[in-house]
Amino acid sequence: MPAQIQERKLSRLFELLDSDGSGFVEESDLEDFAAKAIAAAGAGGSLEARIVQREASSLWRALQHTLDSDGDQRVSRAEFVAAADVDAVTDGAIKLGVVIRDITDIDRDGLISLGEWVTLDAKLGIPRADSEQGFKALDVDGDGYVSKPEYVRGVEQFFRSDDEASPGNWAFGKY
Numbered sequence: 044m045p046a047q048i049q050e051r052k053l054s055r056l057f058e059l060l061d062s063d064g065s066g067f068v069e070e071s072d073l074e075d076f077a078a079k080a081i082a083a084a085g086a087g088g089s090l091e092a093r094i095v096q097r098e099a100s101s102l103w104r105a106l107q108h109t110l111d112s113d114g115d116q117r118v119s120r121a122e123f124v125a126a127a128d129v130d131a132v133t134d135g136a137i138k139l140g141v142v143i144r145d146i147t148d149i150d151r152d153g154l155i156s157l158g159e160w161v162t163l164d165a166k167l168g169i170p171r172a173d174s175e176q177g178f179k180a181l182d183v184d185g186d187g188y189v190s191k192p193e194y195v196r197g198v199e200q201f202f203r204s205d206d207e208a209s210p211g212n213w214a215f216g217k218y
């Protein structure tokens with residue numbers, strides 16, 4: 044069983060993914076999530092956009108194979124929060140997070156600025172205050188940017204850490 048904090052984090056992510064509020068995450072929700080990240084970056088039609096779409100569809104397949112225990116092609120909240128214990132899903136989610144990071148770095152300076160971060164989060168439906176708090180948490184060295192190592196560590200902590208003090212818990216805002 045995942046720790047309670049991991050259930051809370053994944054529950055938050057579930058709500059972001061289930062954008063139509065149907066109570067289930069389906070393949071179309073993963074496609075929408077990828078499309079929003081691509082639109083936020085203005086990256087439509089690019090090679091990077093295709094990589095994001097491909098990783099989103101790999102993540103859907105991992106979810107379906109490992110978590111859709113009743114086989115109805117949709118993942119309920121209860122099924123989804125079990126993801127914390129499934130490496131195929133957390134690996135896929137971290138990979139998707141990393142390729143989304145690459146397109147979110149709109150000016151390609153290797154760093155995510157607050158402006159780039161909130162642009163993405165606004166599109167994903169994360170409230171501004173949560174987004175800013177998430178940015179501050181992931182910017183561990185406080186230089187005003189989320190570097191690639193800071194980001195990757197944060198996303199890994201979001202999916203894997205059961206420590207209440209991990210900055211990455213804030214990757215998708217309040218949880």
Ligand SMILES: [Ca+2]
Nearest residue numbers: 111115117118
């Ligand atoms: Ca299901």
Ligand SMILES: [Ca+2]
Nearest residue numbers: 148152154156
């Ligand atoms: Ca940048």
Ligand SMILES: [Ca+2]
Nearest residue numbers: 182186188190
């Ligand atoms: Ca930083």
